Amino acid sequence: MQQTITLRVQPEEAGDTQRLHPHIAGALGIKPGTVTGYTILKSSIDARGRQPMIQLSLLVYVDEPATERELVRPVYKDVHSAPQKVVVIGAGPAGLFAALQLIEKGIQPIVLERGKDVRTRRRDLAAINKQGIMNPESNYCFGEGGAGTYSDGKLYTRSNKRGDINKILNTFVRFGAEEKILYQAHPHIGTNKLPQIITAMREQILRCGGAVHFNKKVTGFITGKNSLKGVTTADGDTFTAAAVILATGHSARDIFHLLHNEGLQIEAKPFALGVRAEHPQTLIDQAQYKCPARGEWLPPASYSLVQQVGDRGVFSFCMCPGGIIAPAATGQGEIVVNGWSPSKRNNPYANSGIVVQVAEKDVHAVPAFKKAYGAAANSPLFLLYFQQWVEQLAFQAGGGRLVAPAQRMVDFCEGRHSPSLPDCSYLPGIHSAPLWEVLPPFVTTALQQGFQHFGNKIKGYYSNDAVIVATESRTSSPVRIPRDKDTLEHPQLQNLYPCGEGAGYAGGIVSAAMDGERVANIICSRLNL
Structure with a gap:
């Protein structure tokens, strides 16, 4: 038998299975020995009274074997020879989750990141903290993982209508986050653990046949007949694709200037x-x-x-x-x-x-x-x-x-x-x-x-x-890049998909990740995949 119950227990009891079993049995009116296990569905702190308490929502197993938590595990396809490619500008949460979603659908993502990989990036952060020397292309905002990698990894969001929050959290667990983020009221990963998780995501993209290029600052668009064909980078490279996802974050001011100089609509926000x-x-x-x-x-x-x-x-x-x-x-x-x-x-x-x-x-x-x-x-x-x-x-x-x-x-x-x-x-x-x-x-x-x-x-x-x-001052972007509410394309340029926090459509790691998945799904639908 399985039953869902809610308990209020003292903090020292919440993480102790032996001490929780009597509380569970009491709530169900059964003997403690018949409780074979439980799964935490939700955990929060109630500090309104004199004694802080932990409120737990539990799935309890009675007189039957307890099973492990079932995780959502997307199937990532081999896209080495995929006929369709999509350029993803930016390797923050919006860009990385867009790339993974494209792979799920059988499209090859080409991720272009202006900064460095997460490990090399640490040296530039050390120079910032110890010497006051800042690299404009590799810092707390720019580089693999984006600003979220070095801003605590808070995963709380109220944007539950924008996408599948559970899938986002499960994906983080798949790549190394602790399972407790699945049930905590205000989950966070921690800046010390995020770099390994971001690296694991990149390695998955590469194993499946996607590409990730660092030190690739996008400086120009290749257009024709009101349609975006590809992009150029500061080092002279050109990348063409069926679509371009613009997921550059709220601090990529040069992208806003590029759009403005190209005569493409942007808005003060x-x-x-x-x-x-x-x-x-x-x-x-x-x-x-x-x-x-x-x-x-x-x-x-x-x-x-x-x-x-x-x-x-x-x-x-x-x-x-x-x-x-x-x-x-x-x-x-x-x-x-x-x-x-x-x-x-x-x-x-x-x-x-x-x-x-x-x-x-x-x-x-x-x-x-x-x-x-x-x-x-x-x-x-x-x-x-x-x-x-x-x-x-x-x-x-x-x-x-x-x-x-x-x-x-x-x-x-x-x-x-x-x-x-x-x-x-x-x-x-x-x-x-x-x-x-x-x-x-x-x-x-x-x-x-x-x-x-x-x-x-x-x-x-x-x-x-x-x-x-x-x-x-970088709580959000001071510029919004408009997009059609149905196609999610820029209204003046087909195949350009503004995405995430930098475009004005997200406000944190989870909402940016969900927007990345949403844009990727729209592109897949357009390409009939």
Whole structure:
């Protein structure tokens, strides 16, 4: 017999089979010895009461052999001699999952990645962190796996209507992720484990007959009769195919410029701008779990915050328990910060982006920017220019070598200079600077009020022990590449398929992966496969 039940147990009991069996038997009104096994369907933490509890949804086996969890295992075809080829630009989650889906359908993917393979890429990240030297083609955003490889591997998404979330998670497990991501309420893989998983995906693509080329920056389109025939790369190579999937991520500004210069439609898109806020992890643990210490059974606590300030929302983004603030710029003379965590989330700090929504009307009201970029006011790249302008101001305030400007939280909110700064996980270093001179006034005001409201929601959050670091500006793309709602092609150029976060159709690893699969399926349908 199999039955599904829900249990609430203490954290130390949740992972102990011997201690769980009596709870299961009690819930079913049977003897513990008749429980032969169980599968966890869902696991979440309920910290609303004085004692944090784990809520479990279980498939229980009674008086019959328990079976292992059944994983979704797609069949990847041999495409060495496939008659159809599709070029995939970008080896982030959208590009990789598009390539795997094409292989499922019998199409040969040709993946072009401007950056390096994931192992070689690590050397460039070390140079960023230790020497403040940034390679514009190989960094935290560009390279195999895309920005997601070095941003914690969060797999939570609300986009359950965009595709098959379960298939995406199962695919990650197939290539090396732990099975717990299949049932955790907020699953994540960990930056330390993602590189091996991304490598395994690439090796699968190659075994099946697909191609993956690194250091292949796309710089031109080959067109004819309103149709895309192929692409050219910076080193002079040409790749032709039946279709091209454009999955370049939200930081590939040169692609937006290429499209604009080719006369292809793009649109300015609202994005979010702000800072990274970092607290001691113990402070967040104590506030969220309502106990002096979380102990060994509870994971480092996270938070999700949102506050309406006037007509503007202030919200947390990409919260990293036990994490590190990372330098994520892709251009010289810019400061961008992001966050990541290892799988154990065992660093002493908790950080999160705290950001404010930015629309075109907001930017038009910033005199200093309008004076510098007023001639571009009607350009679809207007918000991109604004994003870049703020990042350049942050670089100047930091003083160079990717040192980031920072302040203590209360000092920032009360308009005071911070004479000293707390320790911070940002490896290139931080420099005390008035962030209201970096951030536009509407962002500064919203953040100042937002932080104070957050202090009413999480005890101890509004504190001068917290440091805020500028600037968190790559939350999403400031440009959308339009596509037909049915064919998913660019409305002006057949065979060009904008895809993923960089095109404005995703907001994280899972939603980008699902969009990659969706685009691949549309192409297969068009090619009658």
